[in-house]
Amino acid sequence: MLNWHLAGAIETASQGDKTVNKITIWGRKSSVNVQSVLWCLDELDLTYHRIDAGFTYGVVTTADFLAMNPNGKVPVLIDADGPAIFEAGAILRYVATQYAAAPFWPETPAARAVVDKWAEWAKLNFASQFISSVFWPLVRIPPSQRDCSAITMALGLVEKELAIADKILASNAYLAGDDLSLADIQLGHCLYRYYDIDVRRADLPYLRAYYDRLRARPAFARHVMVSYDELRVTTG
Numbered sequence: 762m763l764n765w766h767l768a769g770a771i772e773t774a775s776q777g778d779k780t781v782n783k784i785t786i787w788g789r790k791s792s793v794n795v796q797s798v799l800w801c802l803d804e805l806d807l808t809y810h811r812i813d814a815g816f817t818y819g820v821v822t823t824a825d826f827l828a829m830n831p832n833g834k835v836p837v838l839i840d841a842d843g844p845a846i847f848e849a850g851a852i853l854r855y856v857a858t859q860y861a862a863a864p865f866w867p868e869t870p871a872a873r874a875v876v877d878k879w880a881e882w883a884k885l886n887f888a889s890q891f892i893s894s895v896f897w898p899l900v901r902i903p904p905s906q907r908d909c910s911a912i913t914m915a916l917g918l919v920e921k922e923l924a925i926a927d928k929i930l931a932s933n934a935y936l937a938g939d940d941l942s943l944a945d946i947q948l949g950h951c952l953y954r955y956y957d958i959d960v961r962r963a964d965l966p967y968l969r970a971y972y973d974r975l976r977a978r979p980a981f982a983r984h985v986m987v988s989y990d991e992l993r994v995t996t997g
């Protein structure tokens with residue numbers, strides 16, 4: 762078994778009256794994919810140990826880590842003596858299936874698919890596109906080297922997708938209905954960055970109201986509204 766538990770970079774989620782279990786998650790707090798998992802765990806009142814990994818924290822290139830995730834990426838989650846799980850979407854589904862119930866993650870295949878289709882949609886069409894083609898170029902590429910027209914075009918495409926969410930949110934409080942579900946984790950975990958970065962945003966009033974509802978959730982504020990200053994490249 763791995764020795765990360767002894768590495769000294771361990772954080773225990775506040776215990777309170779939360780269920781104590783044996784979830785360990787590898788990943789830095791500034792990783793948007795890690796944030797989605799931490800937010801979900803917190804919404805479900807689950808405790809965990811978090812171990813810093815990735816970017817300047819290293820770890821991800823070690824043999825032990827690569828044995829868990831050959832992609833060398835965070836997050837990775839192990840629950841008790843279960844397998845190492847990588848890919849935030851797979852981790853979220855595992856956590857929800859193991860620990861959540863309806864309406865967050867309904868039981869019957871048909872009801873679950875209503876949540877899952879929006880979770881998948883949000884991850885693929887918004888989160889992944891926004892992070893790779895808008896957020897990352899703005900934060901990690903020095904201003905003098907940025908392709909501003911490519912970023913503007915990418916933002917326009919992302920906002921076409923967000924307009925679909927805006928329409929849904931005109932009549933739903935949350936993406937898959939009236940209650941928070943796994944679909945909101947996959948849409949909401951990138952909204953802090955979307956509303957925080959310095960771009961001219963489309964007018965999407967229902968999405969904005971939804972984001973304000975998410976901001977009022979303590980777990981969202983704790984894990985998603987996190988500074989990404991450590992990622993910024995400002996010179997050049």
Ligand SMILES: N[C@@H](CCC(=O)N[C@@H](CS)C(=O)NCC(=O)O)C(=O)O
Nearest residue numbers: 792793794815816834835836848849
């Ligand atoms: N598709 C993967 C992407 C994982 C990923 O790209 N993680 C980033 C952080 S958000 C990473 O590990 N980057 C390298 C690093 O931090 O060292 C997922 O959804 O989990």
